Every structure is written in C-alpha cells, then in structure tokens.
Amino acid sequence: MDTPRLHWMRGRTETGAGASRTLEWIGCDDTGEPIARIVRVRGPLWSGWRLYRAVALDEEARVIELRPTPPDGADWLAFIGGRVVGRAALPLQAVRTVEAALG
DSSP: OOOOOOEEEEOOEEEETTEEEEOEEEEEOTTSOEEEEEEEOOOOEEETTEEESEEESSTTSOSEEEOOOOOTTOOEEEEETTEEEEEESSHHHHHHHHHHHHO
C-alpha cells in the first residue's frame, strides 16, 4: 500500500531582520482540503544576555506569547487534525511523520 502524499504549502510566516521565516506548513489532499499542519515551536527569545520566556504581542503588554524551551531536536510539531502525531528537528522529517501516520 502506498503512503498518501499531501500537497504542501506555506502557512504563517514571520518577518524579522530582513528575512522571512516559515512558521507553519499546511498539507492538503488532492481536493485541496487541509489535512495536516507542521508548526515551528518558537522557543525563548534571546536579547543580548537576557532570555525571555514570555514575549509581549502588543504595546501595552496585555497580550503575551509564552515560549517554553522545546525538547532537544524537536523544533517542529506534526499535526493531523487537532492531534499531534510527532515531533521533528526539521520540517521535512515532520512531513514524513505525517505521511507515515496517514498510511
């Protein structure tokens, strides 16, 4: 039995320091329906010698984003629907995890 192949496209991106970085990949089936997601776990923010585990998302710091340290070598989470099916160090490894879980 063949492992199902999804069509992957970029989801959310982050722009900073003059470069764009992908935060999410979305896997769609042949009809274009989103089936799976690969999401980057954004860890703590370093600024000089300081480490911030919570980052303000607005000027008044009313909305914050918590940024825990991801487990070693697991910067990407693989989701099918709302269920986590694996973690990976690289997005392509997470893609293969999703496709194996679907097969």
